[in-house]
Amino acid sequence: MPQSRPMPGIGARCHELRVNDAGSNWRIIYRIDSDAIVILEVFAKKTRATPKTVIATCHKRLKEYDSAGR
Secondary structure (H helix, E strand, O other), X not given: OOEEEEOOOOOOXXXXXXXXXXXXXXXXXXXXXOOOEEEEXXXXXXXXXXXXXXXXXXXXXXXXXXXXXX
């Protein structure tokens, strides 16, 4: 069964969903808003720590999403 944990280092209401597949351990970084679930990144986890490039991508996408003025 997938597991989820908070990711406050990425932003408020952000979480990491862990999905284990036969060939890879997948991660889905997402944020829960009142009217949407925003998928920020999906990647295969290969190391214990979340790669800095993934965190930077999530920050960039959150900034773009929030400034779009939904």
